Each structure stands twice: as structure tokens, then as C-alpha cells.
Amino acid sequence: MDPYRNPFAPGAGSRPPELAGRDGILEAARISCGRALKGRSSRSMMLLGLRGTGKTVLLNEIKKIAERDGLLTSKVEAPEGESLARLLYPEMRKVMRSLSGIESAKQIATRGLKGLRNFASIFKIDVGGVEVGIEPELGLADSGDIQYDLPDLFTMIGRAAQAADRGWILLIDEVQYLSEADLSALIVALHRMSQESLPVVMVGAGLPQIARLAGEAKSYAERLFLYPGVGALDKKSASTAIERPIIDEDASIEPEALQTIVERTQGYPFFLQEWASVTWNNAEGSKITFNDANQSYTETLALLDEGFFKVRIDRLTKAETQFVKAMSDLGDGPYAMGDIAKAMGRTQQSLGPARASIISKGMIYSTDHGYLDFTVPLFAPFMRRQN
Ligand SMILES: Nc1ncnc2c1ncn2[C@@H]1O[C@H](COP(=O)(O)OP(=O)(O)OP(=O)(O)O)[C@@H](O)[C@H]1O
Numbered sequence: 070m071d072p073y074r075n076p077f078a079p080g081a082g083s084r085p086p087e088l089a090g091r092d093g094i095l096e097a098a099r100i101s102c103g104r105a106l107k108g109r110s111s112r113s114m115m116l117l118g119l120r121g122t123g124k125t126v127l128l129n130e131i132k133k134i135a136e137r138d139g140l141l142t143s144k145v146e147a148p149e150g151e152s153l154a155r156l157l158y159p160e161m162r163k164v165m166r167s168l169s170g171i172e173s174a175k176q177i178a179t180r181g182l183k184g185l186r187n188f189a190s191i192f193k194i195d196v197g198g199v200e201v202g203i204e205p206e207l208g209l210a211d212s213g214d215i216q217y218d219l220p221d222l223f224t225m226i227g228r229a230a231q232a233a234d235r236g237w238i239l240l241i242d243e244v245q246y247l248s249e250a251d252l253s254a255l256i257v258a259l260h261r262m263s264q265e266s267l268p269v270v271m272v273g274a275g276l277p278q279i280a281r282l283a284g285e286a287k288s289y290a291e292r293l294f295l296y297p298g299v300g301a302l303d304k305k306s307a308s309t310a311i312e313r314p315i316i317d318e319d320a321s322i323e324p325e326a327l328q329t330i331v332e333r334t335q336g337y338p339f340f341l342q343e344w345a346s347v348t349w350n351n352a353e354g355s356k357i358t359f360n361d362a363n364q365s366y367t368e369t370l371a372l373l374d375e376g377f378f379k380v381r382i383d384r385l386t387k388a389e390t391q392f393v394k395a396m397s398d399l400g401d402g403p404y405a406m407g408d409i410a411k412a413m414g415r416t417q418q419s420l421g422p423a424r425a426s427i428i429s430k431g432m433i434y435s436t437d438h439g440y441l442d443f444t445v446p447l448f449a450p451f452m453r454r455q456n
């Protein structure tokens with residue numbers, strides 16, 4: 070069918086034509102935003118899920134909801150090896166400046182900007198001369214310890230937002246790349262917001278290990294956050310995600326075609342968008358048949374192998390690639406470290422550094438039971454296809 074009319078949206082962060090199966094998460098986010106605005110204690114959220122399940126799409130959607138509800142919004146992605154101070158500085162500055170333009174919040178926000186100036190100088194953030202004219206104030210967010218300074222700045226934003234009858238939502242993608250100290254500071258800051266009922270909430274997203282990392286950083290993190298899982302879609306949602314966009318384009322799909330896509334993708338959003346997209350392009354008539362879907366499978370896998378899967382493996386060193394290859398040769402996960410070591414003819418201890426490095430690259434994670442598994446769904450079969 071006409072590729073120009075193809076509704077599907079394969080690709081990182083691309084909004085799907087039908088955001089299926091996520092109503093519960095969106096509703097929880099809506100409630101958190103609404104409560105924050107009303108000055109009621111509201112829960113921050115951490116969306117936890119494997120690669121390609123739709124976390125970034127959800128963050129973008131929650132940002133839109135929050136904007137509609139009148140909150141100030143900031144969205145950032147934690148890059149590997151970047152400090153939280155540097156990441157958040159421009160966002161906090163934007164929010165404070167915007168609040169300083171509101172009469173009722175002006176005084177607090179202006180003080181906040183002074184604190185921010187101290188913060189930038191103590192954390193050596195290059196501000197490019199933009200702070201000229203703002204006098205520093207001693208003792209405001211200038212300890213140089215992010216665990217003290219970040220909560221102070223959040224408090225200032227929270228109070229200014231409260232005075233202006235506004236709120237602030239901070240959206241952070243790829244939270245697993247934050248250092249432990251930074252994650253701790255963020256949790257302390259949010260804890261303060263919740264204790265003082267200030268209108269600041271965070272919605273973070275990242276790989277499943279964040280729940281444990283947060284708990285290790287601060288034991289009360291468990292109660293501070295909601296941790297909705299963002300997983301594969303159930304059968305009904307997966308069907309809706311495929312069928313509704315097709316119907317909206319005045320086309321249709323045979324039940325057998327729908328069924329095969331739903332089953333063989335196991336409901337994984339990244340896979341489903343790619344396959345539905347290829348099938349649409351290959352279909353001759355306006356009714357997508359089982360044959361259209363079936364014959365598009367190989368092309369879909371090739372696209373994923375060259376794109377979605379390949380970008381992950383390209384980040385690994387040779388030794389790390391051997392490690393994940395040994396994992397995939399054992400079958401589908403989760404995997405015991407002892408089995409991997411045995412398959413590689415190595416000791417577990419000697420593999421420690423490779424294991425840690427692959428985890429820090431976000432490629433594998435340690436499950437609740439201490440096993441290892443891939444963060445990319447269906448990665449083991451991909452590795453086996455490479456031979
Ligand atoms: N609820 C949904 N229904 C159908 N498709 C979806 C849904 N959510 C996301 N998708 C599709 O899944 C793909 C991956 O989405 P997204 O990039 O948000 O995943 P992610 O979890 O952020 O992945 P990563 O961990 O790699 O960053 C996109 O093509 C998107 O359109």
C-alpha cells in the first residue's frame with residue numbers, strides 16, 4: 070500500500086499511531102501532576118522496562134499531559150558519564166527564569182537564580198557569561214555536595230512554583246546511566262519535595278535495575294516512587310496497536326495476519342511497529358492478508374538486525390561480544406554467571422570486569438534473583454542468527 074500513508078512508527082522514541090495498553094500509567098501520571106499542582110503530596114514515578122518497550126514514548130506523552138495541565142516541564146536524557154549537575158543546570162535555569170517573570174514568584178525565583186549561580190560555579194559548569202548581573206549569595210547551594218545543593222535548588226523552584234500557582238515536572242530518560250551519588254541526590258531532593266508538599270514531581274524511565282539501584286541509594290526510595298513496568302503488550306493491546314491505525318487509514322487486516330504478528334512479536338512494541346510497517350508497504354490491496362504479513366517477516370528481521378539490534382552490539386568490545394555470545398549460545402535467558410564462565414572456559418572472577426562493563430553499557434542486567442539477562446528483548450536469537 071501507499072508508503073506515504075503508512076501509519077506505523079518504527080524507531081526510537083517515535084510516537085506510535087495507537088499508544089495501546091498504557092492507560093493505567095498515563096492515568097497515574099495525570100494524578101501525580103494534578104495532585105502536585107494542588108499542593109498535595111504526589112508520587113514521583115520510575116518507568117521500568119527493557120529496550121524498545123515504549124518508555125521514551127511514554128515520557129513524551131506524560132510531558133504533553135503535564136503541559137496541558139499547566140505544569141512547567143523539563144525533559145532530559147542522562148548520557149553515560151555526564152553529571153546530573155551539568156544535565157539539570159540549564160533546565161533549572163529555564164524554569165527559574167520563567168518563574169521570575171511572574172510577580173508573585175519573582176522574589177523567590179530571583180533568589181533561586183542566585184543559588185543556581187553558586188551551583189554553576191562550584192560544580193564548574195560553563196554558563197557562557199549568561200549570569201552576569203546576578204549577585205551570588207553566600208551559603209545558597211554552594212556546598213559542592215550535590216546531595217545538599219540539589220535539594221536546596223529544588224526547594225527554591227518548588228516554593229517559587231507554589232507562589233505562582235504552578236508546578237514543575239522533571240522527566241529523565243535513561244536513569245540507569247546516573248552515578249550512584251547523583252541518583253541519591255535526586256532521591257533526596259524529591260523526598261524533600263514530598264515532605265514539604267511542594268509542586269515538583271519527577272518521572273524517570275530506564276532499565277529494570279533502577280528499582281534496585283534506587284533502593285540501594287536510599288532505602289526510602291521504595292515508598293517515594295511508583296514503579297510501573299513498561300513491558301510487552303498483552304494480546305488485546307497488541308492487536309489494537311496494529312489494527313486501529315490500519316482501519317483509520319480506511320484499510321483492513323485479516324484476523325490470521327493480525328494473529329501471526331501479535332504472536333511472533335510477543336507483543337514487543339519495537340518489533341510490532343517494524344513488522345506492521347513493512348507489511349503495510351508490501352501489501353498489494355487495501356486488505357492486508359496473512360501472506361502479506363508472513364512474507365514480510367524476513368525483511369522485518371533483517372531491518373531489526375541491521376538497526377535495533379546492531380546498534381547495541383556495536384557498542385561492545387571484542388571481549389564483551391564474546392561474553393554475550395556465550396550467553397546466547399546457552400539458549401534464552403536468564404543466565405547463571407557460573408554457566409557463562411563454564412561455557413567460556415574461564416573463572417567467574419576473571420569475567421567480573423567484562424560483566425560490569427556490559428552492565429554499565431546497559432546491554433545486560435542482573436535480575437532480582439542474581440541471574441544475568443539481556444536488556445534487549447529477543448537479543449539471544451539475534452546473536453544466534455549472526456552465525
Ligand atoms: N504502547 C505502544 N503501542 C504500540 N507501539 C508502541 C507503544 N509504545 C511504544 N511503541 C513503539 O515502540 C518503539 C519503541 O519505543 P521507545 O523508543 O519509546 O522505547 P524505549 O522503551 O524508550 O526503548 P529504549 O530503551 O531503547 O530507549 C517505537 O517504534 C514506538 O512507536
Ligand SMILES: [Mg+2]
Nearest residue numbers: 082124125242
Ligand atoms: Mg528510550
